Amino acid sequence: MKPFLLEQISITQQAFLGSQDAKSLIAKTSQFLSLILHPKNIFFCIESEQLQCLAQHEQGQPIRHLELSPTQLDTHIQNEQLWSLAGQKEKLSRYLPITYLAINDINNIKQDWYCIKLQMTSKPGILIFLQSPQNEMMQHLQEAPLFAALMMQFFHLLQQYRLNQTHKSQLLLRDKQEALYLQEIEQQKLFSSKVLKIQSITQDFIASPNLTSLYKTAIEMLRDMLGFDRACLILADANQHMMHPTFGTDTEGKTTDESDLVYDMEVLEPLMQHTLLHTQKRLEVVENVPLYNERKVVGIGWNAMLILRNGDHLLGWIAIDNLLSQRPLLEYEKEVLILYSNILSTAIAQKSEQSNLKLLHDSAILLSHQETELEICRVAVEIAREKLQLDRVAIFLSYDDGKTMCGTFGTSINGKLTDETHFRGPLPKNSLLELAMATPHHLAFEGAVPLYHDNKIVGHGWNAAILLRNQQRIVGFLVLDNLINKRSLTSHVQHLLTLFASNLAEIISRKRAEESLKKLNNELESIVEERTEQLAMVNLTLEETNKQLEQLSLVDPLTEISNRRHFDQTYKIEWAKACRHSQNLSAIMFDIDYFKSYNDHYGHPQGDQCLTQVAHIIQKHFRRADELVARYGGEEFIVLLSNSSPEQVKARIQAIIDDLYTSHIEHVKSPLQRVTLSAGIASVTIHKRMQQATLIKWADEALYQAKLAGRNGLVSHQQASINSL
Template sequence: MNLKSFTRKVSSTRDHRLLAEAIFDQLENLFSPHAIAIFEDPLTNPRCSVSFSRGELYPIQKYPEIFWDWACQFDTSESIIPLAINTCNWNHTQDLGGDSYIMMLDNTPIKRTYLLIQSVQARTAHNIYEESYDAMQLAAARWQCIRAEKNASQEMRHRDIREAQYVDEISQRERFIENMKLVQQVALEISNPDSLKDLYYKAVEALRERLGFDRTTLMLLDMKKRSFSGTYGTDESGVTIDEFHTQYDLHQLSEEYIAALSSLESNLVIIEDAPIYTAGKVVGQGWNAMLILRDGNEPFGWFALDNFIHRKPITAYQKQMLDSFGSLFSQIYIRKRQEQNVRMLHSSMVELSRCTTVSDVCKSAVTFAIKNLGIDRMAVFLTDENCSYMQGTWGTDIQGNVVDESYFFGETQNFSLINLARAVPSEVAFEESVPIYHDCNIVGFGWAAMTVLTSNSSGPIAFIAVDNLLTRAPLTSQLREVIRMFSSSLAEVLQRTQAQEAIRELNENLELEVQNRTKELEEANRQLEVLSKLDPLTRLGNRRMLEHVMQKYCALDCEEAMSFGLILIDIDHFGLFNNHYGHLEGDIALMRIGNILEHHTKDEDEVFCRIGGEEFVLLMIGSNQEEVRLRAECIRQCIEDEGIKHQHNPEGELLTVSVGYSCYKTKGKDFNFDHLYQLSDKALYQAKSSGRNCVKRYELKDPQKDQIVA
């Protein structure tokens, strides 16, 4: 096969096997070798398996191990390498039968591949390089190209598989999300029922009409009585019916259901090929499911479901929907039960709190319970802390009318239910299938319950007795909880009624004490407010006091212009005084000057304020210019007459002050303290420039011209 034909055949080959056949044909035509083989690097292929071969090949496993370390150093570009140049001290001609050659077809580290030409005839060996170089380079390139194409194809296939998995997972997730959305929507629709009974009905209807289940019944569990009772269910025609009259013993359930109630592993139990019941009678066969409802870890009921109508198997998506619906319904039920109990408790407290006597409280309690709690008959008996007697108050006759039973008085020793109630105070004790009494006479049979009302300190104070003489309705755990909560409220009101006068007196004393404390606090706050506005050294006002005075004047709502005057005083050379006499003498001098300034305020609205270390200010209102001048001069003279020694005063031997003042008229709302202060400050500066110990006034004759006058 000439090079051109070989090239055309190699270029069109898409498979390693066909390419190997072409290579083998070409090499046989050229060199007539004893054997030819293509295999992966034994260093990465310990089994030394041969991919393709022709002829009687010497076993690859028998090659020296170090030979492959030598062979792997060559690259594809080096074409065919004679084994004669190996550096392993291996006499290959003896083992292989003659001169042999090796070539690296693919130098990819994880897929390194060799071409072995074993025992070439001596007459053709000298031409092996010239005749095979181009052909083998082309073959190696094509080999690597096919390997790359296979890798790409395999990667594409893996990508398609992953994409298919993702699409399937997304589809499942979308279906799951749609189901969860439906469950959430259904839960939202039933989340605001008028009552628990309304919630039961809506839930049974929703499972059938919205979620697509054949039949369902909501059962409420009473673990204390080891029984369960119906609420609403679905008949054989798929119509929701009232099943509140039904009650069953727990042992009537199958073992799987009983075990599931006490296990926390799953809330959904499904039994295939099980009997299907209606009102306790077998009506068919199919799957039967229990969706357990829990409050925390404690079961309070379940939804019983079956496929009686359509006989379709339950799907995984329906199971997911049931799990989610059960969890959401439990939350709604618990919230509604708490809400209803709180509302009932609140209503009873409001009703009972209106009463002012013990008799009124007991009558109101019996009336409220008969009307609102679903109780047939009820009576309240007063007792002592030892429960030695029962004193009647108000109760119910055999027709269910509320009647006065204050005439009744009896012992408690011979009543087993009373002893049971005393053993579990604040809980509801009950007996099933017992005689029902009225005025010590048996009037029927059913359940009777009793609970002891206890005070916070002195023990029992009363009994509540209830029964089901009129309707024969079962005593459910929910009704017992309602009675317990109502009893707690009644006990609280009875205590409050008995101690009403003491509480009222306590409240009055407390109110008086609060008023006294409030006055003390207000006085303390007032004193703190005053202290916060005083300079602690001179007892004059400080900057806060000055701000307070300014705010008060600015708040004056007067249409007429008022006269405002500002006197600004600065002690002359006070820094020299402190340096010579010390800060203690400086503080004494400030206190003496502060005392003088305080005596020069005329009324409560005038307050001298210390606004700097030796700077004082007085804001005057309603004084004319002459009065302000006289006040300023009097202050200066009094301080000089005080005779405070100041030997380092360049102007004399006494401590003196420089005074600047200004006056102008304006409305209170237009009063600008900063402007008035600037005028007085300019006058004070002029007084200091004029030798100190003098009074200067700043007069504004023209808005464009300022003038200082003595």
């Protein structure tokens, strides 16, 4: 979520807690929506016997608190489409606490109105109508859990204040009604308090160094900060129909490591299994059921399944019960749990992707540093066993495109690394290896089969193999089983293993090429006098090839300008140079305006052509050797300049924006009917106390401000902010 939006949500949450009545609460909410979305009009309405308008806030005008029906309000405002939708509010979900809806007219043509509906069972719904909000920010808010939490906080507080007004006129309420009223107020306060705690917990999720730490943090925060009882985070593998616990809670409320356990999903209750696999629900609660610890019944109470999903992909769930406190699960706590699920799911998905990339990157570097093929295979077996937590792993190489196999390193039945270089022979007739050869780039798998060692059956379990192939030639095989620890092979590990095997095959092939080259050089040295000229030509050819490869690795294949890797390398060099000499360095971030709409309308091939045109327009303005233009990612470009004054930089960037504008590349989905650029400029004299990432961050922030300012323009990062650092 963008820092500015996070800050505004936090400020508004605190402001809510200081509100005294419904009018001040609506005013603060309207102020927030106006600041973030810039709508022309905002209407706050509430469902009753007929729709009632509570307030209207027109852009540039003070808010009006109306308490009028649509018919009465129509004398003030002509808005037939708005009230037509209000009369058809059954189109909005009755089951989701918050619903976003873009309003269409009777011909199903999208209008410039959006509706946000807030509701809960037995309470009148709140409808917020927005005229012409910023579409991009509106779409971003629909995917932001903290914005949803803020809107639900507004909903509960508004209900509370309106309830207060009703209770003031009913002084003779019975004691029971008063107690329920006070309890509900307390629950709203608790809800608001826990929403603030979840915001703090989100930062802890982001700071977790790895997935294991994240899983443990998620369980402990659920107990310690949000006040729930026992909890256990369980990862799900829907393809394998298996579930893998991570961390749980014992009967004394202490955290337990349960990562060695694995279960079939069939052990779940039918209701829980159905909810998990066949619905999109986030929370399922069952009351008065046996509660277990280590498969033994230890009490009776409620049991909840808080489901974690990344889009349609099932990540797992958190099992929660009330064994320790025996208190009921309140309605507001269910809302807290659903918000927690959304935030944790996002954190797990992001951390998992980071972890995968780091594992593959680190392993590729480690393997690349090995001197021989055998050393590469030895290290690869160790990585597969230690990092991927596999049992027995072995690697066999082939030097004749799969006709014969040569052993390298494997694993004994005791889990020890073994030297198997003594094995050499023709490829055995084996169904697993045949399947691996028939399905390259996929893991061949056989479950519940005999497992062998030295041609003797030593157990039963699953057996798997993957073909190591590079440039259509078979390099060898990677084979594995679960003889020792009997772990299941999850879909996640299978995917990682496939990528790991691809890297391994490429590294082995490269090492073979290097060794072949060394052999060739040794042979050439024996006939130096006769073959000097030929050797020189070979070396020159190799050097040119390496240069071409290096050049290709630094060029974006689509736009034919520098890529992100080239920029990162150059940026480090230029930063060090500017730091040594206290020179000025400038970074300019570009982003094509409304490019997603362009792709959606014209198609990706035309989108690629548009990217190339824009890249060439930017490139032609920077021809000097010390000026770098690069594609930063997607529709973003970046320029790095040294020893240029802020005024010079600004003038040159404005020239690029004007050049593209006059090129008139058609874009019917843009308000300007043409392709335009927004730019963010950061220009500063570099000092040793500054961090390298600072300049790029400032340029990105300036680009964001340029977007907010209406696009097709530039914004320079404020010099005052730079000097303050």
